[in-house]
Each structure stands twice: as structure tokens, then as C-alpha cells.
Amino acid sequence: MQTITRDQLIEKAVSLLADGTVSCVLGWQKGEFDYDVTPVLFKNADELKANFVWNDFCGANFSKYLVTKAEKATGKVLVFLKPCDTYSFNQLLTEHRFNREKVYAVGIPCEGMVDVAKVKAICGDGIVSIDCGEKLSVTTLYGDEPTVIDAKDVLAERCINCKSKKHVAYDELLGEEGEVIASDRFDEVAKLEAMTPDERFAFWQGELSRCIRCNACRDACPACTCEKCVFDNPKSGVENKSPANSFEEKMFHIIRAFHVAGRCTDCGECSRVCPQNIPLHLLNRKFIKDINCFYGEYQAGAEVGSRAPLVDYTTDDLEPGEVFDRRDNNA
Amino acid sequence: MRKCSLNSINSVFAEIAKAATLYLPVDGKDGSAVYTKWEEGKVWSNALNTVRSPKDFFFPQTENLMAFKTAGKNIEIIDTRSESEDFVIFGVRACDVKSFEILDRVFLSEPVDTFYAARRAHGVIVSVACTKPSETCFCGTFGINPAEPAGDISAWKTETEVFFRANTEKGVALLSKIEGLTEECTDEAVDAQKEKISAIMKKLPLKDVTTDAFGGGKTMDYFNSPAWDELSQSCLGCGTCTFVCPTCQCYDIKDFNTGKGVIRYRCWDSCMYSEFTRMAHGNNRLSQKERFRQRFMHKLVYYPENNDGLFSCVGCGRCLAKCPISMNIVKVMKKIGGENK
Numbered sequence: 001m002q003t004i005t006r007d008q009l010i011e012k013a014v015s016l017l018a019d020g021t022v023s024c025v026l027g028w029q030k031g032e033f034d035y036d037v038t039p040v041l042f043k044n045a046d047e048l049k050a051n052f053v054w055n056d057f058c059g060a061n062f063s064k065y066l067v068t069k070a071e072k073a074t075g076k077v078l079v080f081l082k083p084c085d086t087y088s089f090n091q092l093l094t095e096h097r098f099n100r101e102k103v104y105a106v107g108i109p110c111e112g113m114v115d116v117a118k119v120k121a122i123c124g125d126g127i128v129s130i131d132c133g134e135k136l137s138v139t140t141l142y143g144d145e146p147t148v149i150d151a152k153d154v155l156a157e158r159c160i161n162c163k164s165k166k167h168v169a170y171d172e173l174l175g176e177e178g179e180v181i182a183s184d185r186f187d188e189v190a191k192l193e194a195m196t197p198d199e200r201f202a203f204w205q206g207e208l209s210r211c212i213r214c215n216a217c218r219d220a221c222p223a224c225t226c227e228k229c230v231f232d233n234p235k236s237g238v239e240n241k242s243p244a245n246s247f248e249e250k251m252f253h254i255i256r257a258f259h260v261a262g263r264c265t266d267c268g269e270c271s272r273v274c275p276q277n278i279p280l281h282l283l284n285r286k287f288i289k290d291i292n293c294f295y296g297e298y299q300a301g302a303e304v305g306s307r308a309p310l311v312d313y314t315t316d317d318l319e320p321g322e323v324f325d326r327r328d329n330n331a
Numbered sequence: 332m333r334k335c336s337l338n339s340i341n342s343v344f345a346e347i348a349k350a351a352t353l354y355l356p357v358d359g360k361d362g363s364a365v366y367t368k369w370e371e372g373k374v375w376s377n378a379l380n381t382v383r384s385p386k387d388f389f390f391p392q393t394e395n396l397m398a399f400k401t402a403g404k405n406i407e408i409i410d411t412r413s414e415s416e417d418f419v420i421f422g423v424r425a426c427d428v429k430s431f432e433i434l435d436r437v438f439l440s441e442p443v444d445t446f447y448a449a450r451r452a453h454g455v456i457v458s459v460a461c462t463k464p465s466e467t468c469f470c471g472t473f474g475i476n477p478a479e480p481a482g483d484i485s486a487w488k489t490e491t492e493v494f495f496r497a498n499t500e501k502g503v504a505l506l507s508k509i510e511g512l513t514e515e516c517t518d519e520a521v522d523a524q525k526e527k528i529s530a531i532m533k534k535l536p537l538k539d540v541t542t543d544a545f546g547g548g549k550t551m552d553y554f555n556s557p558a559w560d561e562l563s564q565s566c567l568g569c570g571t572c573t574f575v576c577p578t579c580q581c582y583d584i585k586d587f588n589t590g591k592g593v594i595r596y597r598c599w600d601s602c603m604y605s606e607f608t609r610m611a612h613g614n615n616r617l618s619q620k621e622r623f624r625q626r627f628m629h630k631l632v633y634y635p636e637n638n639d640g641l642f643s644c645v646g647c648g649r650c651l652a653k654c655p656i657s658m659n660i661v662k663v664m665k666k667i668g669g670e671n672k
């Protein structure tokens with residue numbers, strides 16, 4: 001259950017609209033069911049009261065939308081940011097991807113978002129309603145009684161491994177501020193590292209062979225804001241709409257992971273949106289783990305303007321030959 | 332009607348697999364079902380449907396069309412088509428069976444797509460009725476009855492038995508191959524299941540979604556609707572909805588330079604992509620709104636206009652479940668249709 005309520009958020013948004021601080025509100029709109037929320041720009045109090053939602057299914061990270069929405073808005077855009085979203089927000093500012101002057105950011109606390117697939121794994125298909133109270137109460141077409149689940153048991157992967165409940169950017173904060181958390185997010189990466197190269201190859205082959213190249217991972221990713229992705233650009237020579245073979249399946253993902261290395265904040269959007277449940281975050285986390293190990297702890301988006309180790313030359317930078325020593329010492 | 336016990340279904344699969352390659356939904360590593368080639372040890376999934384639709388069997392995501400080999404001034408044209416083998420797709424849901432008819436009208440009308448036609452000719456479809464539709468299912472909107480799936484053979488699965496009825500010559504031929512493993516039976520159990528399914532259909536949350544407002548000749552009613560701005564405002568322009576959709580049929584033809592020659596192949600394309608139908612003068616749909624509108628207008632207006640009123644959506648619900656921003660055809664139909672009824 002979230003500690004801050006929908007009504008509190010609506011009240012805040014309505015007052016900021018009324019006093020002219022903002023001209024519109026980027027928020028979550030209710031859908032057909034209780035879990036299928038859509039990011040939209042709300043223009044007025046009536047729209048907010050009718051369709052705004054804030055519940056355990058508001059996972060979508062709004063930071064990337066500011067690249068397009070802030071530019072077009074007549075006044076300021078109010079954006080609600082969960083702690084993890086604020087890292088993407090800062091990273092985009094570092095990369096000069098939107099105009100900070102056009103945004104009014106309200107930090108909101110988050111108790112973790114629920115993965116509806118995990119709910120279905122417990123309650124079965126045919127969800128008619130999900131009541132996000134103290135616990136989740138799920139009614140389905142096939143069960144007589146609602147199933148009561150603790151949200152903690154059905155959290156999205158990225159929320160189980162939440163790295164921070166602290167907001168690193170906002171104009172105003174609602175509710176209690178949290179702390180940076182020591183998460184176990186690198187445990188899965190360590191397991192992959194412990195595999196033999198053949199096992200690891202087989203693991204990624206098994207995962208990436210399911211990819212349908214829908215590009216949702218790239219399109220949802222706040223670090224992927226190139227105006228023309230090389231993979232969409234016929235002039236790049238590497239444009240490819242579909243993975244023609246297993247080499248191309250992997251190439252797209254590996255190139256993308258390299259391109260976001262040092263800029264990926266580990267927000268988890270890629271894995272959230274993948275229709276094939278491919279654990280893409282593991283690729284990016286491997287880079288983060290390596291950067292931490294080779295260059296010292298670095299969290300992309302923790303502050304605006306920081307230079308990522310991979311684009312910042314220092315005389316202390318490790319020599320290629322030291323990679324293996326340092327990795328083994330840190331293992 | 333013939334039946335076998337659910338316990339003996341693997342021997343039925345083994346028998347079918349002797350004569351043709353058999354594919355059926357099997358639970359994958361991430362828990363969702365995937366059409367998989369059957370071999371001893373593969374278990375028929377209980378999942379309602381696969382994430383990836385069975386359109387791959389007839390219209391694969393990538394497919395080589397031909398190759399060119401260059402030597403000096405000579406170009407040799409090579410037919411890379413591999414002889415299609417007979418195959419059986421088992422466990423196809425009613426919505427997906429209907430999607431084949433929608434694809435047929437595109438690929439089998441003149442000029443016939445011979446690659447698609449060959450696969451179609453070699454494939455036998457065994458459908459199965461749905462006993463537990465999902466909240467995202469709205470096949471009923473398109474007149475599809477999940478209790479009466481079409482296909483060469485229709486099947487019904489109960490707790491203990493599987494029932495078969497052949498609908499076509501191909502189906503009769505396949506059913507005769509498993510004659511020794513099945514027995515003749517009455518329709519009683521199947522009729523009881525059909526009744527149960529129809530009771531569930533009346534309770535589905537999307538049961539009232541209607542196509543009344545749509546169909547051929549409606550282009551100008553909706554093309555300039557202001558609702559498209561609102562509906563498409565947060566669309567990422569990814570291709571998820573089009574790639575999971577069993578009826579999306581657009582493709583691109585591309586040449587791959589191998590260094591020694593060229594392989595010409597086709598691959599799925601998506602109207603949601605910025606490079607879709609790019610021509611010499613540039614692209615004809617410059618904004619995501621226009622691209623988004625294309626997808627839904629095609630399914631609800633243009634396709635029926637050219638195909639005797641048949642809509643090119645089967646209500647499978649895949650785009651409802653998989654769109655990263657939860658925008659989908661049901662929301663579009665309710666908004667656009669609701670406002671213009």
C-alpha cells in the first residue's frame with residue numbers, strides 16, 4: 001500500500017494548477033481494469049478528479065516524457081516522481097535533454113510497485129478487480145472469494161531490489177523522505193559471473209532468443225533519447241527491424257547496453273515493459289557493477305552534472321591489464 | 332466426436348509427430364507459454380494463450396525470399412525457398428484461428444504470396460476451446476465463440492479428457508491417424524462445457540465492447556477526430572502491439588549484403604515505426620499520432636472496407652496485456668466509437 005493517497009496528489013495538483021504554477025500535470029490515468037494505467041497530461045481539476053490514479057500499479061517512469069512534453073507545454077509541467085524516477089530525471093538534465101525551467105517536480109514516496117503477472121501467478125487469470133488497501137484484495141472471474149495478498153509478495157523485481165527511497169531531485173516533496181538502501185541488486189549478476197563462459201552464453205541465448213525486437217525496452221528507457229536510433233536509421237548500415245539470426249538478437253542488446261553504460265540509473269523500465277519477460281536489467285547491472293569495481297562507486301543520476309567514469313579521464317584510471325586483478329580482488 | 336483421456340494425450344502427440352512436425356504451447360522458462368516443437372517430455376501448457384501469436388507459422392518474423400550471387404558482370408538469382416514440410420499446430424485458440432482468415436485475405440488474394448500459401452497448404456490446425464478466458468479477452472465482440480473454435484480439428488479439454496471433431500478434409504485425415512488412440516463418443520460432455528463457457532462469456536468485463544460505430548466507409552467520420560491526440564499522447568512508438576498481434580500483417584523487404592552477394596528477405600514491420608513505408612520523398616506519416624491512428628483505422632475501418640466488413644482484430648487481448656503504457660484497441664474503440672455513435 002502506498003503511504004501517500006490519490007486525494008493528496010490530486011489536491012496538490014489542483015492547487016498548483018489554480019495558482020498558475022503549472023499549466024498541466026503529467027500523471028497516471030485509470031484504465032479498463034485496476035492495473036492498466038496510462039501516462040497522460042491532465043489539463044484541469046475535473047480531468048484529475050475523474051481519471052487520475054495513484055496506486056500500486058503506477059510503475060511508469062515519467063522522466064523521459066519530459067523530453068517531449070515540457071518542450072510543447074505552454075507553462076510548466078507538474079511531474080510526480082517516485083524516488084527511482086528522480087535519478088532518471090537528473091541524468092536527463094545532465095544530458096541537457098529537457099528544460100528544467102519548464103518543469104515543476106513533486107517528489108512522492110513509494111512503497112514499491114506490484115507486478116500484475118505475479119498477482120496472476122497467485123490468483124489466476126480473469127482479474128475483475130484489485131483493491132489496493134492495506135493488502136491487495138483480488139477478485140477474479142473464477143474464484144468465489146477475493147484473494148488477499150501482501151503487496152510485498154508480488155513486488156516487481158526492480159522494487160524488491162530498490163536502491164533508494166530517497167529523492168535526488170524535486171521542487172517540493174510530499175510525505176516522508178527515505179534513505180538510499182543497500183540492496184541485493186547485484187546478487188543475480190554475481191551468479192552469472194560465477195558461470196562458465198559456455199553456461200553464460202547458454203543463459204543469454206535462452207533469454208535473448210525470445211526477443212521479438214519490439215523495441216519497447218529501448219523506447220521506454222530514459223537513457224535512450226537519441227533522436228534517431230542507429231537501429232532505425234537506414235543510413236547507419238546497422239539498421240535492423242527484426243533479428244535475422246541469433247547474432248543480431250544479441251547484437252542489439254549488447255550495443256544498447258554499452259551505449260547506456262554509465263548513464264543507466266537502473267530504473268528498471270526495460271525489464272518492466274518487455275513483453276517476453278527478458279531480464280534486461282541484468283545486462284545493465286553488470287556494467288554498473290563493473291564500473292563500481294573498476295572506477296569506484298558511481299550512481300548515474302545521483303546528482304546533476306556528474307561526469308560518468310567512462311567519459312571522464314583521470315590519471316587514476318585503470319589500465320586494461322589491471323582489469324582482471326581488480327575484478328578478482330573485488331570478487 | 333472422438334475422445335481420449337488426458338493422461339494419454341502424450342501418446343496422441345507422439346502418433347501425430349510420427350507423420351508431421353507438431354507444435355504446441357509449452358510453458359517457457361519465464362512461465363509464459365510458447366509454441367514449441369513437440370518431443371518426448373514436452374508438456375501441453377495450461378496457459379490460456381501464448382504471448383507470441385501463431386501467425387509465425389505462416390508469416391514468420393523474418394524469411395529469406397531469394398538470393399543473388401554476383402561474379403563479374405553476372406548475377407545469378409537463387410531460389411532459397413526450402414521445401415515446406417507438413418506440420419500440425421495444436422492447441423490454437425478460437426481468436427487465433429480466426430486471425431488466419433484475416434491473414435489469408437491479404438496474402439492469398441491476387442497476387443498470391445506463394446511463400447505464405449505454401450506454409451498454409453502444409454499446416455494443419457487443431458484448435459481448442461477456452462474454458463477460462465482472461466479479463467482481457469473480447470473475441471465475442473468480433474463474433475468469435477471460444478467454445479466453438481474453428482480449424483481443421485476442434486478440440487475440447489476437460490479435467491480428464493480431450494475431445495476431437497474434424498471440420499475439414501485435412502482434419503479427417505489427421506484424426507484417422509490417431510484413430511487407434513481415441514474412441515467414438517457422444518457430444519454430451521462437450522455440450523456441457525460449451526454451456527459453461529457461454530455463461531462465463533456473459534461475465535467478461537469487456538463483453539460490451541462493440542464494433543457498431545466502425546466498418547467500411549467511416550474514414551472521414553474518424554480521421555480528423557481530436558481524440559487521436561489524446562489517445563496517442565504517450566505512445567512510445569514501440570512495435571509491441573503490432574508484433575504480438577495475430578492479425579498485424581505488415582512487412583518490409585530488405586537486401587542484406589553478404590559481401591559476395593545479396594540475400595533478399597522480408598521481416599515484420601510496424602506502422603508504429605518512424606521508418607514505416609518511407610518513400611523517396613520521405614515518410615508519409617510524420618507524427619506518432621498519425622502512425623498510431625493508422626494502426627487502429629486499419630483494423631476498424633480500412634480493412635473491413637476492403638474485406639466485406641470483416642474487422643482485422645480478433646479480440647485476443649494481447650495488446651491489452653503487453654502495451655508498456657496500457658493503451659490499446661479497446662480504449663480506442665470506446666473513446667472514438669463512444670463519441671461518434
Ligand code: SF4
Nearest residue numbers: 211212214215217274
Ligand atoms: S522489450 Fe523485450 S522483446 Fe522487445 S525488443 Fe526489448 S528485449 Fe526484445
Ligand code: SF4
Nearest residue numbers: 566567569571572654
Ligand atoms: S500503443 Fe503501446 S505497444 Fe503500441 S506502439 Fe504505442 S506504446 Fe507501443
Ligand code: SF4
Nearest residue numbers: 576644645647648650
Ligand atoms: S489488435 Fe490487440 S486484441 Fe486485436 S487482434 Fe491485435 S493484439 Fe489481439
Ligand code: SF4
Nearest residue numbers: 425426461464468470
Ligand atoms: S479472446 Fe476468446 S478465443 Fe481468444 S483466448 Fe480469449 S476467450 Fe479464447
